[in-house]
Amino acid sequence: MNKKILMATLGLGLALTLTACGPKNEKADAPNAKNNAAVEASANKNASKNKADAQTKEETAINKGAVANLDRGIAFDGFKKIHPDAKVESFQLEVEDGKAYYKVEGYDAKNEYEITVDAVTGEIVKNESKAEKTSDKTADIQLAMLESIDKFMEEALKDAGQGYEAGEYEVELDNGKYVVNVEVVKGKKDITYKYDLESGKLIEKDK
Known part of the structure; x- marks a missing residue:
């Protein structure tokens, strides 16, 4: 799984209204112009800092799953409603272009399917299918299996x-076993763990 960073933007506007009484003093304009320039420079500096702080907070939020606040079961059930005869072969949370999505892949006797669900709004942003030979597929992920994700994380x-904070994850059938892949992140570092869903044992740790 590739970690992608959730970007956030923060705008800061500053309006200054100056009023003066009496005749215009040209000598006073120069200091005022310098003061205004200094205030503007300070505002820009603060805006940059606030933007960086906001980005850090949003990165933390997505790592902790706060941005992916849509119940994963809704995405799972959504796939089943669209493709009622299909079996689910993988379920994952991933970040693309600064947004969190649930991606559900499955198949039936004739086709493979994939839907992508906005993990905040629940909107289905992609629903694709293609004719494919699926007779050799055996995966059949159930909703109850997804409950193990939090424990392994x-x-x-x-x-x-x-x-370290929680990142992306995936449930899939791998070499005849259902496994849960979870990613934890710390700054630019990330570690991926693979667990056997049934036994709960750690299969692999990849730094």
Whole structure:
């Protein structure tokens, strides 16, 4: 899984209204112009800092799952409603272009399907299908399996240590076993853990 950064923008506007009484004093204009320039420079500096702070907060929010506040079950059920005869072969949370999405992939006897759901609004932003031979597929992920994600994420965070936060994840069938891949991140560092969903054992840790 590739970690993508959730970008946030923060605009700061500053309006200054100056009023003066009596005749215009040209000598006073120069200091005022300098003061205005200094205020504008300070405002721009603060705006840049606020933007950086906002970005950091949003990155933390997506890592913790706060931005992906749509119940994952809604995305799962949404796939089943659109493709009632299809089986789910993978379910994941990923970040693309600064937004969090649930991606659900599945298949039936004749086709493969993929839907992408906005993890905040619930909007289905992509619904694709293609004719494909699927007779060799055996995956059949159930909604109850997704409940294990939080447990494995907590284990990964405990192992990773202080400062790491939850990132993307995926449930899939891998070599005949259902596995849960979870990613934890700390700044530019990330660690991916693969767990056996049934036994709960750690299969692999990839730094």
